[in-house]
């Protein structure tokens with residue numbers, strides 16, 4: 001059991017209230033992802049959880065036990081950072097087992113634990129290599145290995161894949177998901193990557209200026225964002241957000257439509273516009289269409305669109321697939 005409970009957690013740095021008041025439940029064995037703009041407090045919240053930073057106010061419980069004043073080593077938590085520093089003069093085996101050696105764990109036990117972690121992370125053939133002889137993804141796996149051998153109840157990951165190239169990220173993402181399944185440990189993961197957040201998370205926590213905007217399953221946040229902030233933050237390309245007449249006609253301050261819910265036609269539709277440019281991804285095409293009363297609208301079409309810049313097109317959307325927000329940025333239930 002390793003459920004986490006944040007109760008009115010607050011963190012100030014001098015006069016700056018970085019985290020004004022966070023209360024959050026993280027279920028045992030879940031994969032929770034923190035997302036939010038740069039500077040919103042994601043790393044600070046992880047560091048508070050690990051005990052690397054003191055909480056100003058509030059309490060943190062792990063397994064129902066108040067750990068707010070516990071030292072990092074007493075919390076049963078392991079953290080993997082974006083810039084993981086491996087010991088360059090030690091081989092993979094030495095790096096993974098280092099914390100155990102420091103803790104004076106018997107050598108035979110270290111060997112056994114390192115071998116088990118290396119097996120899970122597919123590092124067994126590389127145990128005798130030095131970090132300089134490894135690829136970025138392999139080094140990242142060694143950093144995760146160091147965390148695994150400590151058998152923590154909770155893993156904290158702060159943007160662990162952001163230094164890797166796209167192909168490696170995809171591979172490591174799948175490996176992390178499998179690792180979570182195999183270990184069954186509670187994991188908290190910070191990322192800026194929408195795909196990582198959507199695919200890895202059981203629950204996503206959206207943070208904005210140190211406050212929780214919304215907590216929920218990825219698809220619920222995507223389909224029913226409770227605030228304008230979440231609507232604009234989750235999803236790539238972003239949801240189209242319109243104010244003015246079209247929103248007012250629907251009784252809202254802001255009306256949102258996801259790019260995939262905008263239909264594009266050469267013949268007819270509700271709004272006329274001109275294609276400004278196209279982004280062709282192969283699988284999809286994002287059309288940027290300038291509509292006089294709305295500004296730029298992004299529409300997603302499947303496959304390769306035969307439209308090109310300068311063409312006049314018609315756009316439409318179904319009212320049932322729109323998101324309505326009031327003047328305070330809160331969802332209007334429909």
Ligand SMILES: Nc1ncnc2c1ncn2[C@@H]1O[C@H](COP(=O)(O)OP(=O)(O)OP(=O)(O)O)[C@@H](O)[C@H]1O
Nearest residue numbers: 013014016018036037038039040041042043044045
């Ligand atoms: N030791 C510190 N002293 C003063 N301010 C700090 C300190 N550490 C962090 N901050 C401030 O706290 C805020 C939150 O920082 P934090 O690193 O948690 O953001 P983040 O969400 O992880 O951002 P990023 O996505 O860029 O990593 C920022 O405004 C930052 O400048």
Ligand SMILES: [Mg+2]
Nearest residue numbers: 042043044158
């Ligand atoms: Mg950070």
